[in-house]
């Protein structure tokens with residue numbers, strides 16, 4: 001039986017095959033995401049992986065709707081696997097925002113599903129770090145969010161030489177659209193053309209723009225001017241005050257594909273331009289109102305960072321640590337009459353927080369020692385009798401005999 005295309009198997013390291021993914025690396029990434037979010041005062045939430053189809057069909061925009069995994073369940077409901085977290089989050093916040101002081105700062109690490117064409121950096125399932133802020137209109141919130149994005153990437157050892165945040169604005173593009181006589185109702189079509197400029201041959205973009213009565217030369221001139229709006233200038237000043245000015249640049253080529261964005265938008269890219277976007281986000285001030293049927297109105301902003309591109313980048317920059325089981329102690333049981341006491345020792349060491357293993361059944365001493373080596377155990381511990389334990393440091397080969405109750409202290413030292 002093969003797994004479905006675009007889905008992944010995660011194995012503990014060392015990996016058995018180049019076609020599988022590292023469960024250790026995944027855990028490492030989750031840990032860094034969670035730590036960064038907590039340092040910025042974000043609280044963790046989660047939602048259901050299955051949602052009513054309708055939650056996504058009107059809110060996210062055509063592109064993502066075309067990639068939905070959707071079907072009828074046994075109760076005849078139209079449902080979809082979540083392709084992104086933002087509509088779920090907007091629904092959750094709208095339902096209970098009164099319980100929370102503003103601004104609400106929340107994060108999650110959902111697994112998301114999109115029926116995309118499989119390519120480098122794009123699979124049919126990925127994990128995505130989401131951080132969002134609700135209830136703050138001021139651009140200081142946009143800066144706070146981008147600072148979190150920068151610090152999250154920095155916590156993996158990436159620097160301003162490795163990545164850049166390309167900052168843009170739907171407001172700036174809206175003004176451009178209106179000032180040049182764009183027709184109401186065609187904004188999203190226009191935004192879609194801009195979003196794909198970098199991936200589309202110029203003649204094709206020109207043709208599409210002409211149909212909406214715009215010109216590619218004029219669009220390019222606007223992009224090349226790169227003049228920050230007041231809002232963007234304020235975000236950059238805020239980030240510069242934090243010592244993060246080197247990580248951002250205004251780039252109007254970014255506009256974001258999703259329909260709901262309203263204000264500043266941004267994407268994180270590797271500096272060399274080898275990979276797809278590492279992360280993307282922006283303001284979506286109307287989504288809560290739309291999803292709550294007008295009952296709740298809260299300004300909002302957020303970003304999503306996927307694990308796939310991030311992992312590719314960390315691998316390419318040699319920034320992933322070596323993963324092993326991290327075994328503190330391997331308890332050797334050479335005298336089976338001491339197995340009950342040895343089990344007690346195993347449990348005591350584990351209770352003190354150490355990572356401990358041993359052989360489940362009678363095993364030759366050499367085999368036990370070999371297993372300790374394979375697991376890269378830092379120590380072995382072997383009972384001499386009821387009262388004394390022989391602890392060996394596997395690195396220095398030093399051996400001490402300690403009282404059973406003192407074993408933890410010796411190992412920790």
Ligand code: HAM
Nearest residue numbers: 084086122123126277278279280281302303304306308
């Ligand atoms: P997005 O740009 O669709 O935004 O996705 C964000 C990131 O998720 C991308 O930059 C990429 O790293 C990763 N990603 C997306 N699709 C795939 C895929 N098929 N395979 C691997 N990685 C992928 C959103 O989803 C917004 N909801 C983010 C957001 C949160 N905006 C506001 N709050």
